[in-house]
Amino acid sequence: MIIGYARVSKDDQNLNRQVDQLQAYGAEKIIQEKFTGTKRQRPGLDQLLQLIRANDVVVVESISRLGRQTLDILNLIQLLHQKQVKFVSLKENMDTATPTGRAMLQMMSVIAELERNLLADRVKEGIAASRRRGVTVGRPRVPQEKLKIAIRMYRSNEYSVKEILATNQISAGTFYREVNRLKLKKLKRKDEQ
Known part of the structure:
Protein backbone atom coordinates (compact mmCIF):
# COMPACT_ATOMS: atom_id res chain seq x y z
CA MET A 1 0.00 0.00 0.00
CA ILE A 2 1.18 3.55 -0.73
CA ILE A 3 0.57 5.72 2.32
CA GLY A 4 0.94 9.48 2.16
CA TYR A 5 1.82 11.67 5.13
CA ALA A 6 0.97 15.38 4.96
CA ARG A 7 1.87 17.77 7.79
CA VAL A 8 1.82 21.48 8.53
CA SER A 9 2.82 23.11 11.82
CA LYS A 10 -0.16 25.38 12.51
CA ASP A 11 -3.94 25.08 12.43
CA ASP A 12 -4.31 28.05 10.07
CA GLN A 13 -2.05 26.44 7.44
CA ASN A 14 -3.45 24.46 4.52
CA LEU A 15 -2.66 20.84 3.55
CA ASN A 16 -4.24 20.93 0.06
CA ARG A 17 -1.02 21.32 -1.95
CA GLN A 18 0.61 18.36 -0.18
CA VAL A 19 -2.51 16.19 -0.46
CA ASP A 20 -2.79 16.92 -4.20
CA GLN A 21 0.83 15.87 -4.77
CA LEU A 22 0.45 12.70 -2.70
CA GLN A 23 -2.72 11.75 -4.59
CA ALA A 24 -0.97 12.38 -7.92
CA TYR A 25 1.81 10.01 -6.82
CA GLY A 26 -0.82 7.34 -6.15
CA ALA A 27 -1.23 7.39 -2.38
CA GLU A 28 -4.05 5.06 -1.42
CA LYS A 29 -4.33 6.48 2.08
CA ILE A 30 -3.21 9.92 3.31
CA ILE A 31 -2.63 10.76 6.94
CA GLN A 32 -3.03 14.50 7.54
CA GLU A 33 -1.70 16.33 10.57
CA LYS A 34 -1.40 19.88 11.89
CA PHE A 35 1.40 19.60 14.43
CA THR A 36 4.92 20.96 14.79
CA GLY A 37 7.66 18.91 13.17
CA THR A 38 10.04 19.59 16.04
CA LYS A 39 8.21 17.05 18.23
CA ARG A 40 8.95 13.37 17.72
CA GLN A 41 5.67 12.25 19.26
CA ARG A 42 2.83 13.30 16.96
CA PRO A 43 -0.63 11.70 16.69
CA GLY A 44 -0.55 11.46 12.88
CA LEU A 45 2.98 10.06 12.81
CA ASP A 46 2.04 7.51 15.47
CA GLN A 47 -0.97 6.52 13.33
CA LEU A 48 1.32 6.11 10.32
CA LEU A 49 3.73 3.87 12.24
CA GLN A 50 0.87 1.65 13.41
CA LEU A 51 -0.56 1.39 9.90
CA ILE A 52 2.56 0.44 7.91
CA ARG A 53 3.38 -3.14 6.94
CA ALA A 54 6.31 -4.75 5.11
CA ASN A 55 6.52 -3.72 1.43
CA ASP A 56 4.42 -0.57 1.96
CA VAL A 57 5.59 2.79 0.61
CA VAL A 58 5.50 5.92 2.75
CA VAL A 59 5.48 9.07 0.63
CA VAL A 60 5.80 12.73 1.71
CA GLU A 61 5.81 15.96 -0.28
CA SER A 62 9.12 17.02 1.28
CA ILE A 63 11.45 15.52 3.85
CA SER A 64 10.76 18.50 6.13
CA ARG A 65 7.17 17.20 6.46
CA LEU A 66 8.54 14.14 8.21
CA GLY A 67 10.29 16.23 10.86
CA ARG A 68 12.76 18.99 11.60
CA GLN A 69 15.34 17.27 13.78
CA THR A 70 17.99 15.35 11.83
CA LEU A 71 18.30 12.59 14.38
CA ASP A 72 14.52 12.08 14.53
CA PRO A 99 21.86 3.48 -1.83
CA THR A 100 21.88 6.91 -3.50
CA GLY A 101 18.44 7.63 -2.06
CA ARG A 102 19.60 6.72 1.46
CA ALA A 103 22.68 8.96 1.15
CA MET A 104 20.54 11.80 -0.23
CA LEU A 105 18.16 11.37 2.72
CA GLN A 106 20.97 11.86 5.22
CA MET A 107 22.14 15.04 3.49
CA MET A 108 18.62 16.47 3.24
CA SER A 109 17.94 15.73 6.90
CA VAL A 110 20.91 17.87 7.88
CA ILE A 111 19.67 20.68 5.61
CA ALA A 112 16.12 20.48 7.07
CA GLU A 113 17.49 20.90 10.60
CA LEU A 114 19.74 23.76 9.46
CA GLU A 115 16.73 25.56 7.94
CA ARG A 116 14.79 25.19 11.17
CA ASN A 117 17.69 26.49 13.28
CA LEU A 118 18.28 29.46 10.96
CA LEU A 119 14.60 30.36 11.11
CA ALA A 120 14.63 30.21 14.93
CA ASP A 121 17.73 32.44 15.01
CA ARG A 122 16.12 34.99 12.67
CA VAL A 123 13.02 35.13 14.86
CA LYS A 124 15.14 35.70 17.99
CA GLU A 125 17.16 38.41 16.22
CA GLY A 126 13.96 40.13 15.03
CA ILE A 127 12.52 40.13 18.55
CA ALA A 128 15.75 41.52 19.99
CA ALA A 129 15.89 44.26 17.32
CA SER A 130 12.28 45.22 18.03
CA ARG A 131 12.94 45.43 21.76
CA ARG A 132 16.00 47.65 21.18
CA ARG A 133 13.72 50.04 19.27
CA GLY A 134 11.27 50.05 22.15
CA VAL A 135 8.62 48.04 20.35
CA THR A 136 6.57 45.85 22.66
CA VAL A 137 6.76 42.22 21.60
CA GLY A 138 4.10 39.65 22.43
CA ARG A 139 0.49 39.85 23.39
CA PRO A 140 -0.90 43.27 24.18
CA ARG A 141 -1.27 44.01 27.89
CA VAL A 142 -4.75 44.00 29.37
CA PRO A 143 -5.72 47.53 30.42
CA GLN A 144 -5.52 47.99 34.21
CA GLU A 145 -9.04 49.43 34.24
CA LYS A 146 -10.45 46.11 32.97
CA LEU A 147 -8.57 44.22 35.68
CA LYS A 148 -9.81 46.59 38.38
CA ILE A 149 -13.42 46.14 37.24
CA ALA A 150 -12.96 42.35 37.11
CA ILE A 151 -11.56 42.30 40.67
CA ARG A 152 -14.42 44.48 41.96
CA MET A 153 -16.91 42.10 40.34
CA TYR A 154 -15.10 39.13 41.86
CA ARG A 155 -15.07 40.63 45.35
CA SER A 156 -18.77 41.48 45.16
CA ASN A 157 -19.61 37.74 45.02
CA GLU A 158 -22.46 38.59 42.64
CA TYR A 159 -20.89 37.25 39.44
CA SER A 160 -19.45 33.94 38.35
CA VAL A 161 -15.90 33.87 37.02
CA LYS A 162 -17.32 33.02 33.60
CA GLU A 163 -19.46 36.18 33.65
CA ILE A 164 -16.51 38.28 34.83
CA LEU A 165 -14.28 37.01 32.02
CA ALA A 166 -16.94 37.51 29.35
CA THR A 167 -17.89 41.00 30.54
CA ASN A 168 -14.31 42.25 30.70
CA GLN A 169 -13.03 40.24 27.72
CA ILE A 170 -10.01 38.87 29.56
CA SER A 171 -8.61 35.37 29.76
CA ALA A 172 -8.90 33.14 32.80
CA GLY A 173 -5.10 33.08 33.11
CA THR A 174 -4.87 36.89 33.20
CA PHE A 175 -7.71 37.10 35.72
CA TYR A 176 -6.28 34.49 38.10
CA ARG A 177 -2.77 35.97 37.86
CA GLU A 178 -4.21 39.29 39.03
CA VAL A 179 -6.22 37.63 41.82
CA ASN A 180 -3.10 35.80 43.02
CA ARG A 181 -0.93 38.92 42.72
CA LEU A 182 -3.35 40.84 44.95
CA LYS A 183 -3.49 37.99 47.47
CA LEU A 184 0.32 37.94 47.68
CA LYS A 185 0.40 41.70 48.04
CA LYS A 186 -2.08 41.47 50.92
CA LEU A 187 -0.02 38.74 52.63
CA LYS A 188 3.18 40.81 52.33
CA ARG A 189 1.45 43.76 53.96
CA LYS A 190 0.36 41.53 56.87
CA ASP A 191 3.90 40.21 57.27
CA GLU A 192 5.33 43.72 57.36
CA GLN A 193 2.98 44.79 60.18
Missing part, protein backbone atom coordinates in the same frame (compact mmCIF):
# COMPACT_ATOMS: atom_id res chain seq x y z
CA ILE A 73 14.25 11.88 10.74
CA LEU A 74 17.15 9.44 10.46
CA ASN A 75 15.78 7.26 13.27
CA LEU A 76 12.36 7.27 11.63
CA ILE A 77 13.80 6.28 8.25
CA GLN A 78 15.85 3.56 9.95
CA LEU A 79 12.66 2.25 11.58
CA LEU A 80 10.89 2.22 8.20
CA HIS A 81 13.87 0.38 6.69
CA GLN A 82 13.79 -2.22 9.49
CA LYS A 83 10.08 -2.77 8.84
CA GLN A 84 10.89 -3.18 5.12
CA VAL A 85 8.94 -0.04 4.23
CA LYS A 86 10.16 2.10 1.35
CA PHE A 87 10.32 5.90 1.88
CA VAL A 88 9.81 8.44 -0.93
CA SER A 89 10.13 12.22 -0.74
CA LEU A 90 8.70 13.91 -3.84
CA LYS A 91 10.38 17.32 -3.62
CA GLU A 92 13.86 15.90 -3.17
CA ASN A 93 13.19 13.04 -5.63
CA MET A 94 14.40 10.63 -2.98
CA ASP A 95 13.74 6.90 -2.83
CA THR A 96 15.31 4.95 0.06
CA ALA A 97 15.14 1.69 -1.86
CA THR A 98 18.45 2.76 -3.46
Whole structure:
Protein backbone atom coordinates (compact mmCIF):
# COMPACT_ATOMS: atom_id res chain seq x y z
CA MET A 1 0.00 0.00 0.00
CA ILE A 2 1.18 3.55 -0.73
CA ILE A 3 0.57 5.72 2.32
CA GLY A 4 0.94 9.48 2.16
CA TYR A 5 1.82 11.67 5.13
CA ALA A 6 0.97 15.38 4.96
CA ARG A 7 1.87 17.77 7.79
CA VAL A 8 1.82 21.48 8.53
CA SER A 9 2.82 23.11 11.82
CA LYS A 10 -0.16 25.38 12.51
CA ASP A 11 -3.94 25.08 12.43
CA ASP A 12 -4.31 28.05 10.07
CA GLN A 13 -2.05 26.44 7.44
CA ASN A 14 -3.45 24.46 4.52
CA LEU A 15 -2.66 20.84 3.55
CA ASN A 16 -4.24 20.93 0.06
CA ARG A 17 -1.02 21.32 -1.95
CA GLN A 18 0.61 18.36 -0.18
CA VAL A 19 -2.51 16.19 -0.46
CA ASP A 20 -2.79 16.92 -4.20
CA GLN A 21 0.83 15.87 -4.77
CA LEU A 22 0.45 12.70 -2.70
CA GLN A 23 -2.72 11.75 -4.59
CA ALA A 24 -0.97 12.38 -7.92
CA TYR A 25 1.81 10.01 -6.82
CA GLY A 26 -0.82 7.34 -6.15
CA ALA A 27 -1.23 7.39 -2.38
CA GLU A 28 -4.05 5.06 -1.42
CA LYS A 29 -4.33 6.48 2.08
CA ILE A 30 -3.21 9.92 3.31
CA ILE A 31 -2.63 10.76 6.94
CA GLN A 32 -3.03 14.50 7.54
CA GLU A 33 -1.70 16.33 10.57
CA LYS A 34 -1.40 19.88 11.89
CA PHE A 35 1.40 19.60 14.43
CA THR A 36 4.92 20.96 14.79
CA GLY A 37 7.66 18.91 13.17
CA THR A 38 10.04 19.59 16.04
CA LYS A 39 8.21 17.05 18.23
CA ARG A 40 8.95 13.37 17.72
CA GLN A 41 5.67 12.25 19.26
CA ARG A 42 2.83 13.30 16.96
CA PRO A 43 -0.63 11.70 16.69
CA GLY A 44 -0.55 11.46 12.88
CA LEU A 45 2.98 10.06 12.81
CA ASP A 46 2.04 7.51 15.47
CA GLN A 47 -0.97 6.52 13.33
CA LEU A 48 1.32 6.11 10.32
CA LEU A 49 3.73 3.87 12.24
CA GLN A 50 0.87 1.65 13.41
CA LEU A 51 -0.56 1.39 9.90
CA ILE A 52 2.56 0.44 7.91
CA ARG A 53 3.38 -3.14 6.94
CA ALA A 54 6.31 -4.75 5.11
CA ASN A 55 6.52 -3.72 1.43
CA ASP A 56 4.42 -0.57 1.96
CA VAL A 57 5.59 2.79 0.61
CA VAL A 58 5.50 5.92 2.75
CA VAL A 59 5.48 9.07 0.63
CA VAL A 60 5.80 12.73 1.71
CA GLU A 61 5.81 15.96 -0.28
CA SER A 62 9.12 17.02 1.28
CA ILE A 63 11.45 15.52 3.85
CA SER A 64 10.76 18.50 6.13
CA ARG A 65 7.17 17.20 6.46
CA LEU A 66 8.54 14.14 8.21
CA GLY A 67 10.29 16.23 10.86
CA ARG A 68 12.76 18.99 11.60
CA GLN A 69 15.34 17.27 13.78
CA THR A 70 17.99 15.35 11.83
CA LEU A 71 18.30 12.59 14.38
CA ASP A 72 14.52 12.08 14.53
CA ILE A 73 14.25 11.88 10.74
CA LEU A 74 17.15 9.44 10.46
CA ASN A 75 15.78 7.26 13.27
CA LEU A 76 12.36 7.27 11.63
CA ILE A 77 13.80 6.28 8.25
CA GLN A 78 15.85 3.56 9.95
CA LEU A 79 12.66 2.25 11.58
CA LEU A 80 10.89 2.22 8.20
CA HIS A 81 13.87 0.38 6.69
CA GLN A 82 13.79 -2.22 9.49
CA LYS A 83 10.08 -2.77 8.84
CA GLN A 84 10.89 -3.18 5.12
CA VAL A 85 8.94 -0.04 4.23
CA LYS A 86 10.16 2.10 1.35
CA PHE A 87 10.32 5.90 1.88
CA VAL A 88 9.81 8.44 -0.93
CA SER A 89 10.13 12.22 -0.74
CA LEU A 90 8.70 13.91 -3.84
CA LYS A 91 10.38 17.32 -3.62
CA GLU A 92 13.86 15.90 -3.17
CA ASN A 93 13.19 13.04 -5.63
CA MET A 94 14.40 10.63 -2.98
CA ASP A 95 13.74 6.90 -2.83
CA THR A 96 15.31 4.95 0.06
CA ALA A 97 15.14 1.69 -1.86
CA THR A 98 18.45 2.76 -3.46
CA PRO A 99 21.86 3.48 -1.83
CA THR A 100 21.88 6.91 -3.50
CA GLY A 101 18.44 7.63 -2.06
CA ARG A 102 19.60 6.72 1.46
CA ALA A 103 22.68 8.96 1.15
CA MET A 104 20.54 11.80 -0.23
CA LEU A 105 18.16 11.37 2.72
CA GLN A 106 20.97 11.86 5.22
CA MET A 107 22.14 15.04 3.49
CA MET A 108 18.62 16.47 3.24
CA SER A 109 17.94 15.73 6.90
CA VAL A 110 20.91 17.87 7.88
CA ILE A 111 19.67 20.68 5.61
CA ALA A 112 16.12 20.48 7.07
CA GLU A 113 17.49 20.90 10.60
CA LEU A 114 19.74 23.76 9.46
CA GLU A 115 16.73 25.56 7.94
CA ARG A 116 14.79 25.19 11.17
CA ASN A 117 17.69 26.49 13.28
CA LEU A 118 18.28 29.46 10.96
CA LEU A 119 14.60 30.36 11.11
CA ALA A 120 14.63 30.21 14.93
CA ASP A 121 17.73 32.44 15.01
CA ARG A 122 16.12 34.99 12.67
CA VAL A 123 13.02 35.13 14.86
CA LYS A 124 15.14 35.70 17.99
CA GLU A 125 17.16 38.41 16.22
CA GLY A 126 13.96 40.13 15.03
CA ILE A 127 12.52 40.13 18.55
CA ALA A 128 15.75 41.52 19.99
CA ALA A 129 15.89 44.26 17.32
CA SER A 130 12.28 45.22 18.03
CA ARG A 131 12.94 45.43 21.76
CA ARG A 132 16.00 47.65 21.18
CA ARG A 133 13.72 50.04 19.27
CA GLY A 134 11.27 50.05 22.15
CA VAL A 135 8.62 48.04 20.35
CA THR A 136 6.57 45.85 22.66
CA VAL A 137 6.76 42.22 21.60
CA GLY A 138 4.10 39.65 22.43
CA ARG A 139 0.49 39.85 23.39
CA PRO A 140 -0.90 43.27 24.18
CA ARG A 141 -1.27 44.01 27.89
CA VAL A 142 -4.75 44.00 29.37
CA PRO A 143 -5.72 47.53 30.42
CA GLN A 144 -5.52 47.99 34.21
CA GLU A 145 -9.04 49.43 34.24
CA LYS A 146 -10.45 46.11 32.97
CA LEU A 147 -8.57 44.22 35.68
CA LYS A 148 -9.81 46.59 38.38
CA ILE A 149 -13.42 46.14 37.24
CA ALA A 150 -12.96 42.35 37.11
CA ILE A 151 -11.56 42.30 40.67
CA ARG A 152 -14.42 44.48 41.96
CA MET A 153 -16.91 42.10 40.34
CA TYR A 154 -15.10 39.13 41.86
CA ARG A 155 -15.07 40.63 45.35
CA SER A 156 -18.77 41.48 45.16
CA ASN A 157 -19.61 37.74 45.02
CA GLU A 158 -22.46 38.59 42.64
CA TYR A 159 -20.89 37.25 39.44
CA SER A 160 -19.45 33.94 38.35
CA VAL A 161 -15.90 33.87 37.02
CA LYS A 162 -17.32 33.02 33.60
CA GLU A 163 -19.46 36.18 33.65
CA ILE A 164 -16.51 38.28 34.83
CA LEU A 165 -14.28 37.01 32.02
CA ALA A 166 -16.94 37.51 29.35
CA THR A 167 -17.89 41.00 30.54
CA ASN A 168 -14.31 42.25 30.70
CA GLN A 169 -13.03 40.24 27.72
CA ILE A 170 -10.01 38.87 29.56
CA SER A 171 -8.61 35.37 29.76
CA ALA A 172 -8.90 33.14 32.80
CA GLY A 173 -5.10 33.08 33.11
CA THR A 174 -4.87 36.89 33.20
CA PHE A 175 -7.71 37.10 35.72
CA TYR A 176 -6.28 34.49 38.10
CA ARG A 177 -2.77 35.97 37.86
CA GLU A 178 -4.21 39.29 39.03
CA VAL A 179 -6.22 37.63 41.82
CA ASN A 180 -3.10 35.80 43.02
CA ARG A 181 -0.93 38.92 42.72
CA LEU A 182 -3.35 40.84 44.95
CA LYS A 183 -3.49 37.99 47.47
CA LEU A 184 0.32 37.94 47.68
CA LYS A 185 0.40 41.70 48.04
CA LYS A 186 -2.08 41.47 50.92
CA LEU A 187 -0.02 38.74 52.63
CA LYS A 188 3.18 40.81 52.33
CA ARG A 189 1.45 43.76 53.96
CA LYS A 190 0.36 41.53 56.87
CA ASP A 191 3.90 40.21 57.27
CA GLU A 192 5.33 43.72 57.36
CA GLN A 193 2.98 44.79 60.18
